[in-house]
Every structure is written in structure tokens, then in C-alpha cells.
Amino acid sequence: MRNIRLEDVARKAGVSMKTVSRVVNGEPNVRANTQEKVLEAIKLMNYRPNASARSLAGNRSYLVGLLYGDVSPAYLFEVQNGALKAGNETHYGLVLHPCETVEDDVSGDVADFLKQSRVDGLILTPPISDNMALIRLLDAEKIPYVRLSPMDSDMGMTVSIDEKQAAAEMMKHLLDLGHRRIGFIKGPMAHGASRWRYESYKASLEKTGIIFNPALVADGDFSFDSGKIAAEKLLSGGNPPTAIFASNDNMAAGVIHTAFERGLQIPRDISIAGFDDAPLARQLWPSLTTIHQPMRGMGHMAMAQLLTMIRGDDCAGPEQSILNYELIIRASTANVGRGQSHPHP
């Protein structure tokens, strides 16, 4: 059984193909009752436009590409679900493209991807959102894109949370609990988010009049293992911190692991905080105090922004979307030296 085509609908509705096309695409200049006739015919025949034909004729694919590198499963999952949802409303699909962030030549790889898939726009997740070679390529090719949590949001469209303020709020939480020796585990510096969080850590100390102590800072790369290693370092010194703020939840999980291995009790002996509110955060024991980042909302927003850009021919100008974060206080942080300020959940 052959599929229903535009022509079939047109015949049924007694109008031209082009008019049906207009209705399908929500174009203006269709009289109300004509539109009604067409919509009825479409419903009656259960017509769905052929995406390939649309792409070919219209020179666009109704597809958005999601570029990702070394991200956590949970992050990608949320972002892609949000994007799918936003795209679904306007029948835009999502094509995934994992990038080998190791090799420097992301641009070439992406260029091939663009040529083949003909995506109409791109969503860039960190750390790819800060790959300048790629940005230049996209600008040159005039491919619309949205960057998630970039280092600098002064060009193109971006979606992020106020990383600095969020980290400051977490620091305030720890400081309010009486902590003064607060350790920090950095994320990979290629991520803009890592930098902001680190800057904010230092700024909060300074604001409170605490002298920044490099010995309380350890490098990490957002992975669980790097969190463990960092924790080893921070907990080994003679005068270990009373709280550790890890740049993300994965690393915080590593800290918890290491702390337990060393026989410490959390939060009695040490408070631990993360960042992201990955599913993991509430599944750990003790559950993790963290910053909730609206990853799904960010994916949704990114797609929505991209679509307005794609559809409105003139771009509405660069735009930054800042979404709300939320400090989630769970069981892994407590008053310094006394513990148990919060009952376990």
C-alpha cells in the first residue's frame, strides 16, 4: 500500500498541493475555511509529510544535531530528552553525533557530519561548546548553533545557569555550617563550568576573609576515579579540610568512597558537596548535597532557541538564557565538628 502523499490530500480537499503544503507548514495567507478543509482531509487520510522529500525540496532537514564528547550518561540523557521534547512540538528530530574530543580535529569530523546529515542546527554540549575552531567553522558556514554552559557567553546563543552564583551559594552553605577549611576539587579546565566554579570558590573564600590555600585544591576531570585520587590527596595532609566541595557529583561520589575507605564518617567527620544533582546524588549514602542543574530544561531551551533561530529567517540576535539552579541540601553536609545537623533522609 502506497503512502499518502500531498497530492492525495490536495485532491481530497479540492485544493492545490501548494495550499496543502502551506497548511502543513503553518505558512500564512491561507483562508480560515480553506485551512479547515485541508486539516480535515489530512486527518481523514492520516497524512504525514515525507521528511526526505521535504528536506530535499526545501533544502533543510528538519533535524538538529546534538554534538557530545566526554559527558556523563545522565547529563546526555536529560539534555537529549529535553531537546527531543522541544523538537517534537514542531516535528524536528534529533540526530546524535559523538565527537572524539581527544583528537583535535573535531571540526573536520563535524564538517563531514554536517554535509551528510544536513542538520539545520547544532546543540553543543561542553566541552565542545568551547571549541573555538568549531565555532569559527559554524559561523563561516552560517549553521545556527546553541552552546550549553560555555566558558564565555558573549557570542551566539547560549544556555546555562549562573555557575558562579550557584557555586557561591554552595560555599555559603558550607561556610554557614561553620566550615573554614574547605577543600575544592577542580573539573577539567577545558570546561567553562569548571572554571566558573573554581573562580567562585576562590571568590567566596576571599569575601569571607579566608586565605586561599592551594593545598586544599586538587585537580580532577569530572570522573569518579579522579575524585577518589583527589580525595586521597586532600585527606592525606596533616590538617585535612572539614568539608570538600567537588565540582561535580561523580567526583563527590569518589570522595565519599575514599572517605569511607579511610574510616571517616560523613558528615560527622567531613562534609561533602557536589554539583549537578545527577541521579546518583540521591542514591548515594549519605545522599549528596549538591546544586541542581536543570539539565532537561537546558536541553529543551537549547532546542527551542535553535528553532526560533532556524525558523525566523533573520536571527533575533544573540541571546543568552540563564536558567535557575537550586541548592539541594541532603545528608552529606553538616555543621563542622559536630555532624548530624541534618538527619539522614
Next chain:
Amino acid sequence: MRNIRLEDVARKAGVSMKTVSRVVNGEPNVRANTQEKVLEAIKLMNYRPNASARSLAGNRSYLVGLLYGDVSPAYLFEVQNGALKAGNETHYGLVLHPCETVEDDVSGDVADFLKQSRVDGLILTPPISDNMALIRLLDAEKIPYVRLSPMDSDMGMTVSIDEKQAAAEMMKHLLDLGHRRIGFIKGPMAHGASRWRYESYKASLEKTGIIFNPALVADGDFSFDSGKIAAEKLLSGGNPPTAIFASNDNMAAGVIHTAFERGLQIPRDISIAGFDDAPLARQLWPSLTTIHQPMRGMGHMAMAQLLTMIRGDDCAGPEQSILNYELIIRASTANVGRGQSHPHP
């Protein structure tokens, strides 16, 4: 700058469009030196076929759909990465389609998806892999599909591990450690995997001569929260189990959480085992003994199977792929009553 087309390459190579098309698609009946000429021209001009035009003319999309419902982020991530990798080799893309598993009318939703996206095949993740209405639709429409971890693998192509044997191996591990009162937390019965694991649990008990005790079994739905609730139930009785085998890692995490809340030590007071080897498993404390399921490999295999089916015109007949699992012994299980048979990692 207009994109390079087939015609441009043909002119450059001094052959017809059709011949270039043959080379691009790896079709037979092209003389070796002709092929060489064409390949050179392609490389020289950096030609990439236009996917939309190919789809329209060839009546296929070079796209495979991944249907998923209520799965864990980590599972989806691995499966999709595996599938992408397998697809990449033959320039097949992957389109995601989340299904509302709640509503019964998955078929209608998927039918729309098929019409629009024109995917050439489908990968079904559980529990959608067992939706019979959908299967019938796909059979009727002659859409190739591969089912992951289905309940019954007696029709179409499937990819799974030997769930029954894997669960049996976990039971053997626990029994070998001396456990006799082994609790079990079921997964959602809509998942074939849940059933197999549960069956296997019962079979192992029987084989060992232990009388099955319904009080040691609790319902779950693969979620962390359901694991917590199930654990409450199992640990509340007068004579609690010395080990709990949860049907997946998420629920096992819930059990750990609940056990800690109740002041139990793991594995001294109780051993806990999961299933899947999600990233979570090694991040928990204590790290979780579980069954490693090669999710990425399964995604890869599913895509590969699908592609041979799509490309070879006659289907090579139904095929079942059984991949290897692996028992991963970590720190959450130990000898009954004594604990610490395994040092913490």
C-alpha cells in the same frame, strides 16, 4: 558556495552519474580502474552524498530508530553509543524516539514516527521489546527490527545475554558464601529480563534444596525508590535475609541506602547484589557485586544485525545473539555472618 553533487563528480571522473552512484553505494559491476578514478574524484572534491536525496530516490532513509521507554540513562547511553558506532561504519544514523510506555497506544505513536522519519529499521529496548501490538505492526509493515532482552526470543532478531544463567551464577556466588536466606527484589514483570531473573532465583533455590519463601521476595520496578521500599519490607520481618539479590543496580542502591539507615553494615550484616553493572555499581560504597551486562556491545550488535538484515534483501532468517555477561564481585557481598571476606576495594 553550492555543494558538490553526484553530477560534478561524474563529470570530473569522466563517467556517468549512475556509475558514481554505484561506487558510492558499493554496488557490484564496476571495473576496478573505473572505481579508482571515481574514488579519486570523490576524494578530490570532498564529495558527500546528500542524505535526503538518497532517501527520497531510494525509498530508504539510512536511518535507524531507537525506541525507548522507561530505561535508565546509563543503559540508554551505552546502547545508543554502541549502535551509533556500528552504524557509523556504514553511514547509518540513529534517530531517537522516546515512547510513553504509560499509554497503551505505543503502536500508533510509533506508526506516526515511522511514516515521518522513514527509518529503515528499529531497535527496541525493553520493555517495548515485548509489546506485542507493536511487533505485529512491524511485522505487517515489514519493518526490520531487533529486540533487546525480550521475554521470548522465538521470533525475529534479538540480542540478549543468558539472563537465567547469569542470575544463576549470582545465586551460586551468594550460596557459595554460605547464604541460605536470600531475599530477592523483582523487577517490573513487563520486562522479560525481570522474569528470567526471578525464575532463575527460584530455580537456584530449588536446585540447592532450599524451600522458596515468598516472604523473602519483594516487588520492585527497577527504580531506586522501589528498591528502598522493597528493602524496608524485607528487613522488617523477624528473620531478615542475610543477602538480598536485587534485579538491577538501581534497586540494589536503594537497598544499600535503607540498610545504612537501619544501621546495618554491609557486607558484615547483610550482603547485597545487583544486576547490570551500571556506572553506579562501582561508585556506591561499598561497591556493588553485580552482573556485568555488555550494554554497549548489545547496542552495537543490534545495529549490526539490523544492517545486515536491511542490506541483504532476503532476510538471513531470524537470529538470536547471546552475548557474554560477567559476574563482577565487589565489596557488597561476603561470607554469611562473618563479613569482610573481600577487602574493600
Next chain:
DNA sequence: ACATATATTGACAGCGCTGTCAATTTGTGT
């Protein structure tokens, strides 16, 4: 009522590729 501006509709080419089938070249057996 008439001319003019504006909104609505339709005819048709053509997007870049593949399927079909016919034309041509090459190989094989005698």
C-alpha cells in the same frame, strides 16, 4: 462603480539521487 492594493491560490520546475532498462564493452567457447 471603478481602479488599485492586497490577500489567497495554483502551475510547474527542480532539489540530488536511485531504479529501470537499454546500450555498449568485454569475455568465452568453438
Next chain:
DNA sequence: ACACAAATTGACAGCGCTGTCAATATATGT
């Protein structure tokens, strides 16, 4: 060298849709 089969190549229609632009219908001002 010839007839014939097999391999290789090419010409061309058409996949289902949208962009362009011309044709027609309706609204507006006088």
C-alpha cells in the same frame, strides 16, 4: 574469426515536496 553470454556503463524518469511567480479573488479608497 564468429556467435553468444556476461559484465559494465549510461540515459532518463521520477521519488514527494517546496520555491517561484503568475493568476485569481477579495478588500479598500475615491
